[in-house]
Amino acid sequence: MENDFDKIINRKGTNSVKWDARKAFFGSDTALPMWVADMDFDHPDSIKQALHELIDHSILGYSLPSDQLIKSIAEWQKSRHQMTISEENLLFAPGVVGALGVCVQALTSPKEGVMIHDPVYTPFSSIVEHNGRTLYRSPLLIENGQYKMDLQNIEEMFKAHSIKLFLLSNPHNPGGRVWSKEELLELTALCVTYQVVLVSDEIHSDLVYSDSTIYSPVTLDDQYKEWVVTLHSATKTFNLAGTKLAFYIVYNEEIKNKLQFIQSQTEQGGVSTFGMTATEAAFSRSEGWQKALLTYLEENRQIVMDFFDKELPDVFYMKPESTYLFWFDASILNIDSMQLKQTFVDVGDIALNDGQSYGESSGQFMRLNFACPKSVLLDGLNRIKSVFESVR
Incomplete structure (x- = not known):
């Protein structure tokens, strides 16, 4: 049942x-x-049925993202996250963690600074360090039983160091915090002021409880579209991690070209046929x-x-x-x-x-x-x- x-x-x-x-x-x-x-x-059942149909009716060769997949992503992001996207704004990836690595390689040079919160999902730090970038941690404050961004600390470090990228867990893993609209506005404004690209990992953004409201930084002001890369996937919400598919939402053409260049160097743009089928069924029928x-x-x-x-x-x-x-x-x-x-x-x-x-x-x-x-x-x-x- x-x-x-x-x-x-x-x-x-x-x-x-x-x-x-x-x-x-x-x-x-x-x-x-x-x-x-x-x-x-x-x-x-809708996802299992779609995967069964794929096996029953198709040769499992190389596949392109279908129009139906792109439409399902666009409609989901519009209805759930107030994001208007087209095919030109999408890049695909095998997973969000790999996409974070591509962002680090494409948008920073060796030794340049990448900032994360402390604490945060473990691969945020390891990806930065494994790629030879300089890691900066901004400790989260605890107020009223929840994490809160230390925006003063973030600005001080932006001023003092050559930081080019901020990796944000939105909502926060492991603390489960849904960042307030005010925090995201101020953080993104700081990134724009100090010319820091903000990468917002929103893989958990469809698992938000009824007493909270999720915001995506890229939707808060049109100017933020030039400075924000959004990463998302159906895999957490629909328990599909093994099907391997995520996507970038990118509005800045220069940033998109840099990401595509690293994808071509590392072959990180190819995605699983199973992932595409499962994702389309998840967003459109589940x-x-x-x-x-x-x-x-x-x-x-x-x-x-x-x-x-x-x-x-x-x-x-x-x-x-x-x-x-x-x-x-x-x-x-x-x-x-x-x-x-x-x-x-x-x-x-x-x-x-x-x-x-x-x-x-x-x-x-x-x-x-x-x-x-x-x-x-x-x-x-x-x-x-x-x-x-x-x-x-």
């Missing part, structure tokens, strides 16, 4: 990173995996499933917060305004950040992402993925509780 998010799907033995790489990443074959950001839910998913995730979010409030009232957490990721502070355990992840494995038999990998300021945090059936979620929460009860 479609939309049966309580259904348990056995993913063991399917070469799933989340389930079958537990031994490699956590030293345990039994730890409950609530780490890597994919969901333990079945896909919409809206009902996405709405049902958000309802279920919002219920799970409430279960997690209620559990922490009742069972672990001394543990600080951030209410996720988006994503299916829960970010909590384990500092009351008084365990070195290098040992936190393994402690949760050894004591609670649960696999979580450790905060230290996201930045220097979040070493005592842990990240929980709650995109799973409620029975699994409750099991995981009780395992987390056992760690706090056993270690303290």
Whole structure:
């Protein structure tokens, strides 16, 4: 039955990173995996049907993006994100992380500065460093239980250093923060003033809860179109990471040409036929499933917060305004950040992402993925509780 998010799907033995790489990443074959950001839910029937039809009726050779795919992306971005785009504004990529790498290579030179927030999704820093650019981190502030941009710090670093690129996680991973319109306006204005290209990774932007509103920087002022590159994909929202397709939205022709040049050098412009088929079906025929998913995730979010409030009232957490990721502070355990992840494995038999990998300021945090059936979620929460009860 479609939309049966309580259904348990056995993913063991399917070469799933989340389930079958537990031994490699956590030293345990039994730890409950609530780490890597994919969901333990079945896909919409519309996507499965489209993929079946592709296999039944086509030779799986080289394929071009179809008019239907481009139309589905344009209509989705218009209705969900107030973005008017045409085929000329689109470039395709196998994934958002690879697209970030292309942006770094195309829009900066070796040793030039790239800024990110701290903490932020791990590949933001590794991509910059692996490409020989200078990494600058702007620590996020915590106010009223949520992350907030330190815009004064950002401007000071723009003034002091040769920073050419800002990589933004919008909404924020791992904190789940949906940036305010005012923050995005001020950040983008700073980028324009100091001639810094803003790359907005919006892969989680369709997983925003009913009490928040997402904004894309490129839509806030027409002049921002010359300075913003937007990255997006259907893969997080519809659990399609394995189909490998993302896209850039670029209005500045010079920037687009630079990106295409690096794509041609690295062969990063070719995308999967499966990804194109799945993405078109997701955006054009799966809206009902996405709405049902958000309802279920919002219920799970409430279960997690209620559990922490009742069972672990001394543990600080951030209410996720988006994503299916829960970010909590384990500092009351008084365990070195290098040992936190393994402690949760050894004591609670649960696999979580450790905060230290996201930045220097979040070493005592842990990240929980709650995109799973409620029975699994409750099991995981009780395992987390056992760690706090056993270690303290």
